Amino acid sequence: MKRARPRFRMRPRGTLAVIAALLVASALVRLGDGAGRAMARTDTTAGEAPAPGETPADLQRLLDDMMAREARLAEDEAALADRRAALALVDAETARKLDELAAAEESLRRTVAIAETAAEDDIARLTRVYETMKPKEAAALFEQMDARFAAGFLARMRPEAAAGIMAGLSPGAAHTISVVLAGRNAARE
Template identity: 50%
Template sequence: MTRKLSPFRSGGAVLPVIAGLFLASGLIRFGGGTAQALTDEIRGMAQKPSETQAIAEPCPPPPDIAAILAALQAREAEVAAREALLDERAATLDIAGEEVARQIAALEAAQAALQSTLTIADDAAETDVARLTAVYENMKPDEAAALFAEMAPEFAAGFLGRMRPDAAAAVLAGLDPPLAYSISVILAGRNARAPRE
């Protein structure tokens, strides 16, 4: 079987010839001054305008647009003034906020110092009361009863409530019955108003 050649195949050298012509045309154009013209144009753009070139001055706007422009410029100046005032107020508020924070920190430090002082005072008072209670417990019941007879009933009840039951009973036995009764009522009712929950 014989193969027929396609009509496109017979001119197989035409494509390289056309490509060569395009290449030659491009070389001629770039070599003929086009490249130089492009280079000059790029240099001209990069250079600063010369002093001889006239600087175009803006033309004045029409009267109706000039009024609108003036109103817009006045409004812009008003907005800028308000913005400056708001910035000033914000700065003042920032300063005031810093001062308040500083005062809060000082108050918290003073509160902590006061709490520490109160804790020390409470501990010292508790230690003193515990020591005095121990003294009353170790006294002879007759001597302690004579001392408790001179105390206010609320004050005496406070000490008797802290004493050991046997020592408190001995002191109460040495007191006059009406005084012993009033101290007993105070001792019995001192937790009556305490919350139940």
């Protein structure tokens, strides 16, 4: 036996269609009413509609404020451009001065090297002069010198020449110069 399937009958949906149509009509009326009011509304101080080509006072003030701000911004941009140009000039001048300073420093370094070499040459020449002098005559000169200065020359001399000069010095001067020489040697070790 076959079971019969229950059949669903289509009920008339007319009621639902009517309700939906009423809701759509209500929405259209509300939209149309709001649009009509929006078009009819005017915003003027005297209550009159603005003349063609004329803007309402609030919009005119806003436009004036925006134009003033734009003018201030243009002035600020011009000032910034001037500052950038001035900074570029200062940067270029600073770079040029640094290059000049570097060149002067190099020149000074060469001059100092020449002066040090010349001073060293002069001291070496003077040391040779003292070495070739008779020890008694050189000792008389060394007696008058500052002990550190005399010790500097004696340290550069050949040991035989330095010994001859030290033998010609007074015991006090020889002692002082010996202490300076020993102090230099101790500082090196």
